[in-house]
Amino acid sequence: MSSTITSTTPAVTRRAQTRLGIALIAPLMILVTLFFVLPMCSAIYYSFVDFDGINPNPEFVGLDNYTRMFTDPEVWHALGNNAIWIVLGTAAPLAIGLVLALLLWNVKRGNMFYRLAFFLPYVLPGIAIGIVWGWIYDPVNGWLNKALQSIGLGHLTTGWLGEPNTALYAVLATAIWASTGFVLIIFLSALRNVDTEQIDASRLDGANAAQRLWHIILPQIMPVFLMVTTITLVGGFSVFDIIFIMTGGGPANATNVMGTYAYNSAFKVSDISYGTTLALLITALSVPCAVLLNRLQRRLSLQGTGA
Amino acid sequence: MSDITVSERDRLQLPEALNRPAATEENAASPRRKTALAGKHVLLIALALISLFPVILIISTALKTEADVRVDPFSLFSSFSLENITTAWTEGHFGEYLGNSLLLTVPSTLLVVVLSTMAGYTFARLPFRGRSVAFYLVVLGLLVPFFTYMIPLYFQLRGLALLDTLAGAILILTSTGVSFGTFFMRAFFSDLPTELEQAARVDGCSEWQIFLKVMLPLVGSGASALGVFTFLQNWNNFLVPLLYLPGGEFRPLTTGLYQFTGGRSIDVGPLAAGTLITILPVIVLFLVMQRQVASGFISGAVKG
Numbered sequence: 062m063s064s065t066i067t068s069t070t071p072a073v074t075r076r077a078q079t080r081l082g083i084a085l086i087a088p089l090m091i092l093v094t095l096f097f098v099l100p101m102c103s104a105i106y107y108s109f110v111d112f113d114g115i116n117p118n119p120e121f122v123g124l125d126n127y128t129r130m131f132t133d134p135e136v137w138h139a140l141g142n143n144a145i146w147i148v149l150g151t152a153a154p155l156a157i158g159l160v161l162a163l164l165l166w167n168v169k170r171g172n173m174f175y176r177l178a179f180f181l182p183y184v185l186p187g188i189a190i191g192i193v194w195g196w197i198y199d200p201v202n203g204w205l206n207k208a209l210q211s212i213g214l215g216h217l218t219t220g221w222l223g224e225p226n227t228a229l230y231a232v233l234a235t236a237i238w239a240s241t242g243f244v245l246i247i248f249l250s251a252l253r254n255v256d257t258e259q260i261d262a263s264r265l266d267g268a269n270a271a272q273r274l275w276h277i278i279l280p281q282i283m284p285v286f287l288m289v290t291t292i293t294l295v296g297g298f299s300v301f302d303i304i305f306i307m308t309g310g311g312p313a314n315a316t317n318v319m320g321t322y323a324y325n326s327a328f329k330v331s332d333i334s335y336g337t338t339l340a341l342l343i344t345a346l347s348v349p350c351a352v353l354l355n356r357l358q359r360r361l362s363l364q365g366t367g368a
Numbered sequence: 369m370s371d372i373t374v375s376e377r378d379r380l381q382l383p384e385a386l387n388r389p390a391a392t393e394e395n396a397a398s399p400r401r402k403t404a405l406a407g408k409h410v411l412l413i414a415l416a417l418i419s420l421f422p423v424i425l426i427i428s429t430a431l432k433t434e435a436d437v438r439v440d441p442f443s444l445f446s447s448f449s450l451e452n453i454t455t456a457w458t459e460g461h462f463g464e465y466l467g468n469s470l471l472l473t474v475p476s477t478l479l480v481v482v483l484s485t486m487a488g489y490t491f492a493r494l495p496f497r498g499r500s501v502a503f504y505l506v507v508l509g510l511l512v513p514f515f516t517y518m519i520p521l522y523f524q525l526r527g528l529a530l531l532d533t534l535a536g537a538i539l540i541l542t543s544t545g546v547s548f549g550t551f552f553m554r555a556f557f558s559d560l561p562t563e564l565e566q567a568a569r570v571d572g573c574s575e576w577q578i579f580l581k582v583m584l585p586l587v588g589s590g591a592s593a594l595g596v597f598t599f600l601q602n603w604n605n606f607l608v609p610l611l612y613l614p615g616g617e618f619r620p621l622t623t624g625l626y627q628f629t630g631g632r633s634i635d636v637g638p639l640a641a642g643t644l645i646t647i648l649p650v651i652v653l654f655l656v657m658q659r660q661v662a663s664g665f666i667s668g669a670v671k672g
Contacts, residue, residue: 075496077575082494085486085579089546090502092483096521096543097509103520114523164412171409177658178416181423184654184661186604188625189643193422195629196429196636202442204425242419246662299513302606306626320515327519337519344516351511 107337114333126338135314136339139322142229146236146318147297151290153237158244158289163274165245166252176249180242187239191306194235198222222308225315232307232316236300244289251285252278284361291354298347319343426647429640437637456641465624466645471534472609472620473602476541480549480598481591483542488553489579493565509547514607522611532615540612541602549594552664556590557583596657597664600650621646 070078108126110119130136165175182190197204200220209217221231255278263273279286301320304310310321317325319339327336428444429437434455436447457463491503521540522531530536560583568582609623619627625646628639654661 074569074575078494079496081575081579082490082496082499085490085494086499086502089483089487089550090505092539092543092546093505093509096540097512097517097547098505100517100520100524101512103524104517107520161415164408168405168408168412171412175412175416177655179419180662181651181654182419184600184604184650185423185647186606186622186650188606188622189426189647190422192625192629192639192643193426196425196442197422199442202440204421204442238419238422299515301515306606323515323519333519333523340516340519344512347513348511 104337104341107334108341110334112333112337114331119334122334126334129335130338130342135317135322136319136342138314139317139319142316142318143298143300145229146233146300147294149230149233150236150240150297150300151293154241154244154293155286155289157237157241158248161241161245162248162252163278165249176246179245182239182241183243185239187302188306190235190239191303194231194238195222195307198231223312225312228308228312229316232304235307236303239303240293244293247285247289248282251282255281284358287354287358287361291351291358294354295347295351298343298350423647423651426640426643429636430644432637432640434637437640441636452637452641453644455635456638456645460624460628460638460642461619462621462624462642462645465619465621465642468618468624469603469620469622469646471618472537472541473599476538476545476602477595477599479538479542480545480602481595483546484549484553484594485584485587485591487546487550488555489557489583491550491554492557493560493583494575506547506550510551514544518607518611525612532613532617534618537608537612537618540608541605544605544608545598545601549598552594553587553590556587560586592657593660593663596653596660600653600661600664603650 109121109123111122111125112119161179165172168175196202198221200206200218200223203221205221206218209215219227221227259277260273263277268276299320300318301324304316304318304321305324308316310317310325319342323336323339323343325336326332326339424444425442429441430452431445431448431450432441432452433447433449434451436443437452440446487506491499491506525531525536525540528536530539564582565578568578573582604622606622606626609618609620610626613619613623616627621642625639625642628634628642
């Protein structure tokens with residue numbers, strides 16, 4: 062697109078465009094350089110030295126931070142938690158979001174109310190979400206335990222966030238609650254474009270609901286499905302806020318993910334270099350994943366539209 | 369590059385379709401279908417209530433009397449009083465925090481919208497040598513999580529004497545938003561027909577005038593969607609004030625709440641009131657500007 066413009070525009074115009082273009086992106090580039098490129102370079106530098114936050118001339122340690130990282134059992138534990146987070150935190154919102162979207166798809170009355178009700182959690186600040194879910198999980202007064210007792214499942218009650226066995230899943234459930242509305246909205250918008258005639262035709266042909274979903278609806282919303290997968294999956298690598306707020310990585314590191322481990326290493330133990338190296342590992346894992354899935358999605362959406 | 373623009377454009381149109389009611393159904397009058405539909409509504413209402421329950425719990429707890437909170441903090445709407453709100457507002461400093469949240473969010477949102485509009489126009493319509501390098505940097509800013517460079521950024525700010533200053537936090541909030549904003553606005557400018565600027569050029573408009581007088585007025589809807597989206601993001605931001613405003617002088621609502629939960633004896637009533645003060649602007653903005661919010665978040669999703 063840009064090449065056609067360039068070839069037909071006279072040199073005077075092109076010079077004027079260059080001048081304006083540079084003027085218009087200059088503030089952005091200064092900001093990006095100062096607050097992204099520069100700290101990014103420092104991050105790489107920090108990972109090769111031993112910086113405690115005070116010493117202005119930290120010692121060069123080569124690959125020490127990296128070798129320490131790969132032999133640190135807590136890294137593998139945290140990565141395992143990230144993996145659980147990524148798998149369940151992607152699959153559950155996708156499944157629930159799809160079911161909700163199919164339920165809502167043909168509902169006219171109250172449609173707006175339902176959409177707002179399901180989407181609202183997604184725009185709330187993480188700190189508010191963490192606080193209120195902490196109340197719901199409260200061992201004594203919490204609604205979850207009360208609800209379990211009232212339906213005769215009293216033996217299942219526990220201190221959800223305080224128990225190493227349940228804490229990660231309790232926080233994860235909160236995250237699923239918060240993100241499902243977003244998935245739903247995206248699916249609903251994709252379902253608008255699904256060919257309803259094809260569905261009616263298949264219904265006449267005797268296809269049941271599951272067959273219609275599998276053979277007609279799902280293929281048509283596949284690109285969007287993949288897009289949502291990309292977002293939730295990539296977000297799973299760098300998850301931090303909600304865990305930091307609800308458990309801080311505890312009890313006894315049970316909910317530690319790479320994000321909380323990096324933060325605690327850097328700011329609680331003042332091991333800045335190690336914390337930064339951990340954060341770099343998150344990037345090294347998530348960026349290629351994002352690029353790959355994005356490529357796949359783009360290819361699929363081009364096929365899907367027949368373009 | 370053009371295929372990015374096309375798919376981007378498709379997605380930007382999604383939210384509009386969202387707000388249109390479904391075309392099919394509910395016309396079938398058969399009684400069996402009617403019961404099925406009624407069942408669907410019962411199910412949906414139950415699910416919607418589950419979805420809204422935490423918000424209801426915040427409102428209920430915030431509006432109880434202090435005595436009632438002490439006895440039974442989470443029973444719904446068992447008493448009514450504004451004493452938690454006043455306690456949170458004055459003793460809990462949430463009035464102050466609200467002011468700080470505005471001081472951080474309003475300027476950073478305006479900066480994001482202005483800078484992204486300027487840069488978005490350049491990346492869409494003003495080709496020059498070296499532009500693609502700049503664009504790749506912006507895309508990289510989208511891909512790399514803030515997490516990766518937040519620790520060095522802390523020491524960099526300290527070195528620049530911007531740690532614990534409003535200016536420092538505003539600049540960082542702005543820089544975390546501009547990459548997406550630029551991407552977002554670029555899509556809007558790419559959609560405008562080339563004939564427009566050619567006609568303006570024939571009429572003797574300078575490049576600067578074409579941008580300001582011809583193109584800019586046409587991307588108002590995009591800019592407002594970006595504005596609402598960015599406002600919510602910055603209002604909700606927790607990490608930036610946590611890391612870069614550690615002193616507490618400019619503490620916004622999010623870290624104010626966090627501070628409150630770390631207190632010796634957690635006062636559930638005022639905490640609930642503080643939470644309500646934090647989410648109320650979000651809910652109001654969400655309800656008033658739902659179309660912009662949806663379009664912002666849906667295209668926000670595309671950023672990966």
